[in-house]
Amino acid sequence: MRATALLERHRARGARLVEFAGWEMPVQYRGILEEHRAVRERAGVFDLSHMGELHVTGREAAAALAYALVTDPPALAVGRAHYSMICAPDGGVIDDLIVYRLAPEHFLIVANAGNAAVVADELRVRLAGFEAALDDASLRTSLVAIQGPRAAGVLAPLTDVALDALRYYAIAEGRVAGHAALVARTGYTGEDGFECFVAWDEGPALFDALLAAGAAADVLPAGLGARDTLRLEAGMPLYGNELDRATTPFDAGLGRIVKFSKAGDFVGRAALEAAQARGRTKALVGLIVRGRGIARHGYPLYRDAASGAACGLVTSGTQSPTLGVPIAMAYVPPDAAAPGTMLQVAIREARVPVEVVALPFYRRPT
Amino acid sequence: MDVREGLLYTDEHEWLRVEGETGVVGITAYAADQLGDVVFVELPQVGRTLERAEAFGVVESVKAVSDLFSPVGGQVLEVNEALAAHPELLNSDPYGEGWIIRLRIADEGATTELKDAAAYRALIGA
Numbered sequence: 001m002r003a004t005a006l007l008e009r010h011r012a013r014g015a016r017l018v019e020f021a022g023w024e025m026p027v028q029y030r031g032i033l034e035e036h037r038a039v040r041e042r043a044g045v046f047d048l049s050h051m052g053e054l055h056v057t058g059r060e061a062a063a064a065l066a067y068a069l070v071t072d073p074p075a076l077a078v079g080r081a082h083y084s085m086i087c088a089p090d091g092g093v094i095d096d097l098i099v100y101r102l103a104p105e106h107f108l109i110v111a112n113a114g115n116a117a118v119v120a121d122e123l124r125v126r127l128a129g130f131e132a133a134l135d136d137a138s139l140r141t142s143l144v145a146i147q148g149p150r151a152a153g154v155l156a157p158l159t160d161v162a163l164d165a166l167r168y169y170a171i172a173e174g175r176v177a178g179h180a181a182l183v184a185r186t187g188y189t190g191e192d193g194f195e196c197f198v199a200w201d202e203g204p205a206l207f208d209a210l211l212a213a214g215a216a217a218d219v220l221p222a223g224l225g226a227r228d229t230l231r232l233e234a235g236m237p238l239y240g241n242e243l244d245r246a247t248t249p250f251d252a253g254l255g256r257i258v259k260f261s262k263a264g265d266f267v268g269r270a271a272l273e274a275a276q277a278r279g280r281t282k283a284l285v286g287l288i289v290r291g292r293g294i295a296r297h298g299y300p301l302y303r304d305a306a307s308g309a310a311c312g313l314v315t316s317g318t319q320s321p322t323l324g325v326p327i328a329m330a331y332v333p334p335d336a337a338a339p340g341t342m343l344q345v346a347i348r349e350a351r352v353p354v355e356v357v358a359l360p361f362y363r364r365p366t
Numbered sequence: 367m368d369v370r371e372g373l374l375y376t377d378e379h380e381w382l383r384v385e386g387e388t389g390v391v392g393i394t395a396y397a398a399d400q401l402g403d404v405v406f407v408e409l410p411q412v413g414r415t416l417e418r419a420e421a422f423g424v425v426e427s428v429k430a431v432s433d434l435f436s437p438v439g440g441q442v443l444e445v446n447e448a449l450a451a452h453p454e455l456l457n458s459d460p461y462g463e464g465w466i467i468r469l470r471i472a473d474e475g476a477t478t479e480l481k482d483a484a485a486y487r488a489l490i491g492a
Binding site: 016027028031032033034225228229292293294296318319321326348 | 402403405406408424426427428429431457
């Protein structure tokens with residue numbers, strides 16, 4: 001099992017450590033609910049160093065990524081980012097990614113921890129015909145995020161990056177608490193926040209500095225448990241739950257990121273054009289349980305209490321700390337995807353009513 | 367980790383407090399800590415008869431689902447209705463306000479198979 005540079009910091013703060021995607025990671029420190037609320041109300045600091053950081057450079061880096069991914073990286077301005085996916089030739093999702101353009105010929109791709117090696121291997125193959133090189137910096141990069149309404153206020157005094165000028169989905173180079181860093185205004189919580197990429201060995205000091213600066217505002221370290229409940233409330237997909245090789249971006253309701261208008265072929269283009277033309281066979285929806293119990297990953301869904309054959313499957317579910325009701329995401333037939341549709345979920349021996357609702361469950365106050 | 371003297375314990379981390387012919391059942395502080403924040407408790411019907419080690423309910427935390435097993439056989443006399451609105455009592459007061467059911471113990475002899483506090487401490491390495 002791999003450990004991030006911050007493992008001893010997590011231990012010192014009393015974290016419960018679990019295996020996640022081959023990494024020993026904190027699932028919680030004091031408690032998932034407390035950490036979740038800290039992020040919604042103040043801010044939380046996360047170790048995300050298990051994520052994959054892949055640098056693509058070269059004269060044809062942009063064109064190579066336009067071929068390798070479903071989005072259009074050549075259209076990204078320097079210093080901006082977008083949400084992307086790498087798909088198989090059959091249109092199935094290999095991973096969802098954030099693509100940052102650091103320079104005209106330099107992109108940073110952040111991949112899920114469990115997929116980082118697969119994405120790196122696949123990119124190497126797809127980049128082969130281009131004047132572009134891949135550098136997997138995952139094990140040289142610590143990634144520490146601060147997320148929540150107080151994040152900007154805590155980070156600002158520590159950095160020379162002008163946070164006021166750093167837009168959502170933008171990235172800038174600078175220093176944070178004395179460490180050379182890339183600071184991105186991105187995250188996976190539904191809150192304003194920042195992700196700071198630093199050298200591997202500097203991750204622990206950065207973590208300490210953010211928590212020390214946030215202490216007066218009661219900023220807490222937050223684990224993967226809170227990260228999961230936060231992203232679920234924000235309606236954000238998790239690879240392995242909402243996204244996998246058997247799912248297209250259209251199934252997940254994310255077809256808008258697929259840029260058929262871009263020049264040239266890209267891996268998955270023909271299959272995705274066909275998928276768009278025939279319409280989706282399943283649709284990702286939000287659910288609120290209108291009975292007792294929590295609808296969890298893998299629980300089957302039924303059209304009514306009597307029907308014998310499942311019509312869908314819950315992909316993620318939890319008790320929403322913010323809303324105080326059980327929420328879930330699920331794949332259902334497209335004709336059952338309209339908000340207000342009532343379905344049944346099997347929770348152990350019981351069938352419990354669930355209502356289809358629009359995603360996200362939570363939108364931060366503006 | 368808090369392990370109370372005078373209670374009996376199962377290997378599945380339930381406790382039993384014998385009060386004459388009846389017994390009160392809950393989960394241990396260790397179990398509550400392992401589960402994390404409890405957000406839902408499924409309780410049995412009052413009047414239901416349980417075998418020893420029978421699953422009688424479910425505790426759900428944010429991350430996990432865990433069955434509850436009866437430490438002894440008996441009939442459910444009472445359930446802690448407060449847990450419907452306040453499942454977090456299992457975390458905040460697992461030996462007190464977080465009790466789960468009260469049973470009429472069917473066979474007092476069966477309690478001899480349960481652990482005392484010292485043996486339970488040894489089980490969890492406390």
